[in-house]
Amino acid sequence: MIIFLFSQFDCLDKLFQHKNQIMRYFESKVVSNEQITGDIFVLRVFRNQAEARPGQFYMLKSWDTELTLMRPISIFKAEPEEMWFMYRVVGAGTQRFSELQLGLPIKLLGPCGNGYPYEELKGKVAVLGGGVGIPPLCETAKTLKNQGVSVDAFLGFKDELFAVEDFKPWCENVYISTETGIEGHKGFVTDLLKPGQYDAVLTCGPEVMMRKVAAMCKEAGTTCYCSLEHRMACGIGACLGCSIRTKNGMKRVCKDGPVFNAEDLLW
Amino acid sequence: MENVNLSVKVAGVSFKNPIIAASGTFGFGDEYNELYNVGCLGGISSKGLTLHGKDGNEGIRVWETASGMMNSVGLQNPGVEHFIQEGIAQMRRFGNVLIANMGGHSMDDYITGASMLSNADIDMLELNISCPNVKSGGMAFGIKAEVAREVVKEVRKVCAKPLMVKLSPNAENIVDMALACEEAGADALSLVNTFQAMAIDIHKRKPVFNNVYAGLSGAAIKPIALRMVHSVCKNVKVPVVGMGGIYTAEDVLEFIMAGAQAVQIGTVNFNNPLAGRIILDDLVRLCVKEGIADINEIRGVCL
Numbered sequence: 001m002i003i004f005l006f007s008q009f010d011c012l013d014k015l016f017q018h019k020n021q022i023m024r025y026f027e028s029k030v031v032s033n034e035q036i037t038g039d040i041f042v043l044r045v046f047r048n049q050a051e052a053r054p055g056q057f058y059m060l061k062s063w064d065t066e067l068t069l070m071r072p073i074s075i076f077k078a079e080p081e082e083m084w085f086m087y088r089v090v091g092a093g094t095q096r097f098s099e100l101q102l103g104l105p106i107k108l109l110g111p112c113g114n115g116y117p118y119e120e121l122k123g124k125v126a127v128l129g130g131g132v133g134i135p136p137l138c139e140t141a142k143t144l145k146n147q148g149v150s151v152d153a154f155l156g157f158k159d160e161l162f163a164v165e166d167f168k169p170w171c172e173n174v175y176i177s178t179e180t181g182i183e184g185h186k187g188f189v190t191d192l193l194k195p196g197q198y199d200a201v202l203t204c205g206p207e208v209m210m211r212k213v214a215a216m217c218k219e220a221g222t223t224c225y226c227s228l229e230h231r232m233a234c235g236i237g238a239c240l241g242c243s244i245r246t247k248n249g250m251k252r253v254c255k256d257g258p259v260f261n262a263e264d265l266l267w
Numbered sequence: 268m269e270n271v272n273l274s275v276k277v278a279g280v281s282f283k284n285p286i287i288a289a290s291g292t293f294g295f296g297d298e299y300n301e302l303y304n305v306g307c308l309g310g311i312s313s314k315g316l317t318l319h320g321k322d323g324n325e326g327i328r329v330w331e332t333a334s335g336m337m338n339s340v341g342l343q344n345p346g347v348e349h350f351i352q353e354g355i356a357q358m359r360r361f362g363n364v365l366i367a368n369m370g371g372h373s374m375d376d377y378i379t380g381a382s383m384l385s386n387a388d389i390d391m392l393e394l395n396i397s398c399p400n401v402k403s404g405g406m407a408f409g410i411k412a413e414v415a416r417e418v419v420k421e422v423r424k425v426c427a428k429p430l431m432v433k434l435s436p437n438a439e440n441i442v443d444m445a446l447a448c449e450e451a452g453a454d455a456l457s458l459v460n461t462f463q464a465m466a467i468d469i470h471k472r473k474p475v476f477n478n479v480y481a482g483l484s485g486a487a488i489k490p491i492a493l494r495m496v497h498s499v500c501k502n503v504k505v506p507v508v509g510m511g512g513i514y515t516a517e518d519v520l521e522f523i524m525a526g527a528q529a530v531q532i533g534t535v536n537f538n539n540p541l542a543g544r545i546i547l548d549d550l551v552r553l554c555v556k557e558g559i560a561d562i563n564e565i566r567g568v569c570l
Contacts, residue, residue, distance in 0.1 A: 025302055025540045061538075065514055068336045068485050068538050069329070092331070109302075109540055233329040233336065233537045236301070238294035240314070240343045241329035243322075250322050250343060255298070 023236065024048050025109045031082055033100040037160045039089040040132070041098050042076065045106055047083040053115030054140035055204075055227055055259045058083065059235035062096050062106045070109060071097070072232050072254070074136035074204075077166070083108075086135035086163060112235050113258045116202055116225055118143050123199040125149050127171075128213055130156040130189055133205025134163050136227060140202060141170040152198070156189025156209065188212075195220040203227070207267075214262035224262035228253050271554040272561040273547075275309070277506045277528050278429040278454035280390050282309035282364050285519065285562060286547050289510055289533030290315050290368035290393065290433075291340065295354045296361055299536065303544045309529060310364030313354060315395050317370055318380040320346030326477035330466050335485025335512065336534055337464055339476040342370055347380045351387045359388065368433070370395035371408075377418050382425035392428050394419065394453075397435030397460040409435035409460070412447035423452030431455040431508065436488075436495055437463050445499040445507075457508040457531065458499060459492045485534040486512045493525055500526025501570055514538070516549035520557070526567040 031044040052075055059070035071093040077084035089098050100106065118140065125144055127137040134155055141151045153171045155164060159180045167174050175192045176184030185192055190209060195201050195217045203213045204227035217224035230242040230253040237255030244251055246264045251257060273284035288296070288305065290312040296305045305311060323343025330337045345354070347369065358365045367389040371377035377394070384392055396418060397409030408418050419432055430452065436459035438444035445456055461482025466475040475481075492511020500507050509527030513519060514535045522530045535542040550562075559565055 023301060065334075065486060065538055067331065068334070068534060069331050070537070107539075231327055231329050233338070234292070234298070234540070236298040236540065238298040239292055239329070239338075239537065240294075240323060240340050241338060243328070243340075243343055245322065245325075 022050055023110050023112055024050060025107065027105055027107050030100045030102055030104045030106055032102055033098070035098070036086075037162045040162050041087055041089065043073075043085045043087065043097060043100060044082050045085070045108065046081060047078070048108070050111055052078045052083070052111040054078075054118060054143045055115035055136050055202075056111040056113050057136075057258065058085070058108045058110030059112060059232070060085070060097065060106060060108055061093075062100055062104065067093055067096070069093070069233055070107070070235060072112070072235055074227070074258075075111070075139050076135035076163075077139055077142075086132070088132045109235055112254055114256065116140050116227070116259050118147065121149055121200050123149065124152070124197065126152045126154060126193060126195070126198045126201045128154040128156075128189060128193055128201060128203045128205075130205025130209045131158065133203070133209075133227070133229070136204050137202065138163060138166050138170075141167055145170040154189050154193055156205065157183075190216065195222040195224075198222055200225065210262075211267045214265065214267070217262060225259050226262050226265060227258045228260065229258070230254070271551050271559065272563070273550065273554075275529050275563060277508060278391065278431065280364055280429055282529055284309040284547060284550070285523065285527075285529035286543060286550070287312055287364070287366070287508065287529055287531045288536070288543060289531035290366075290395070291338075292533040292536045295357050297357060299540060299543070300361065302540050305543065306361035306363050307547060308363055308543050310366055310390070311358060311361065312366040312368045312393050312531060313350065313358065314344050315342050315368045315370050316344050316347050316350050316380065317342055317372070318347050318376040320344055320349060324476075324478060327475055330475050330481070332464075332466065332483065332485070333487060335483055335487035336537070337466060337476070337481040337483050338461070339478050339481035341478070347383050351383060355388050364390045366391045366393050366431070368393040368395055371418075374418060374421060378421050378425055381422040385426045385428050389428060391431055391455075392426055393431045393433050393457060394422055395433050395460070397433055397437070409444075410438055412439065412443040415444055416447040416451045419448045419451035419453055429454045431457050433460055434458040434499075435460045436491065436511070441495045442498055442502045445503050449503045449505050453505060455506045455508060455528070456499065456503065457510065459488070459495050459511045462488055462491070484512065486514055488512045489514075489518060493521055496522055496527050497525040497569065500567060513546075514542070516546050516553045519546060519550055520553065520565065523562060523566050524569045526570050528566070
């Protein structure tokens with residue numbers, strides 16, 4: 001069945017066969033859509049051949065006009081033939097994603113946004129994620145490891161763990177916290193971080209967590225990159241629906257971000 | 268290529284087809300041009316400009332609703348001067364009709380901005396008297412016909428370019444508003460802008476938008492927009508550009524049959540970023556199927 005789907009996608013992909021960083025709008029098919037815990041799902045779809053950077057995202061929709069807007073979901077894993085997305089069911093859009101099954105069509109626009117500036121990073125880097133801010137850091141950790149950077153992961157959960165095993169191949173250490181204390185450190189993941197030990201900290205998750213990380217990094221003199229979440233309409237920088245105020249003026253989370261140097265942010 | 272004439276004229280300006288990207292949904296065209304050649308569209312109406320740039324509104328700016336969306340961007344834009352310096356050259360690359368959309372907070376802003384744009388390389392000025400997301404002034408111009416008349420009259424004096432006035436559906440009486448703008452010297456009218464609307468976050472027990480009210484657009488408003496375009500077309504002589512929830516080629520024909528000279532597409536760009544090109548391709552096929560050789564021949568058949 002998988003092989004059959006691949007061949008179908010080959011026809012589609014001829015339209016997008018240039019391997020480049022240019023975003024495209026295209027129809028793909030669902031490879032699998034698995035509920036991994038609670039309300040967290042992993043959606044695997046055939047990808048286009050555009051190069052995707054860790055920290056970038058796609059706008060997704062599995063509807064025609066029943067819903068108006070596409071939904072931004074970050075890249076969890078960029079595999080040679082597939083793009084993996086990890087998402088939490090929070091509203092009408094992600095509810096529809098959760099109902100997707102093998103072989104069903106899905107539309108993608110992307111890759112969108114800037115991604116983490118991994119090329120600039122050396123030495124020892126921490127990736128720190130909370131909740132559904134964790135997924136984009138997995139592909140980031142892999143990319144960093146592959147360029148010889150030593151990576152530690154700090155993953156904060158409310159209760160049930162997810163994605164932890166996905167980090168292990170790319171990280172020297174994986175530190176866990178849960179708010180309930182069911183596993184790992186009981187409390188916040190920021191309790192575990194010692195930013196002075198790292199050349200850079202990359203973070204994604206709830207704003208309150210990222211603010212804390214940014215403040216800790218500032219005190220330690222460690223570079224910090226934050227990946228922001230925002231409601232979006234177009235996803236490509238045209239509508240200004242996701243603009244934020246920064247030290248360098250108004251910036252679009254979808255196009256100028258979602259990754260920003262913490263120094264540029266006005267929290 | 269099928270032999271269907273889609274070219275239309277609005278206030279002396281020729282459009283190769285009646286599909287125009289609506290202001291505020293399309294930036295200055297660059298982003299969508301990464302996905303398809305936006306030069307295929309009849310024209311592009313720029314992101315809404317104000318004399319001095321604006322940062323726009325704080326808080327949530329876009330919100331999904333049943334068959335549509337709400338927005339409260341608040342006219343974030345780089346200002347008229349910056350647009351003249353950079354935006355125009357950027358938009359000129361596309362080779363289609365360049366419409367500068369401009370709003371204002373005061374009569375002076377409207378007059379100064381319009382005279383600057385009048386001397387710039389634009390094809391048409393679309394005067395926004397109707398943005399519902401700007402707290403001071405913006406809306407008042409779009410609600411009272413007599414206030415609109417004054418601003419259009421003053422802008423007309425300084426604007427040598429074709430002048431299209433964009434109307435708000437929140438006007439006290441849309442036909443009176445249209446007539447006032449026509450009498451004040453508008454060369455064309457475009458309608459409708461978004462409907463003032465509201466959403467509440469029940470968990471926070473607060474309005475979703477910092478401005479409380481925001482603009483509703485999309486398929487949800489299409490039948491009302493169509494009715495308004497129809498009733499305005501019945502009453503004015505100047506050309507009308509219709510908009511409001513147009514998602515398909517069928518919708519385009521409806522607006523043209525209701526009397527619109529051309530149409531604008533906005534919210535649909537978010538649902539499908541290739542919408543402009545798709546609607547255009549579909550429109551050719553639809554005309555062939557419906558036996559329409561020239562789009563102009565069906566205009567106003569329902570008036």
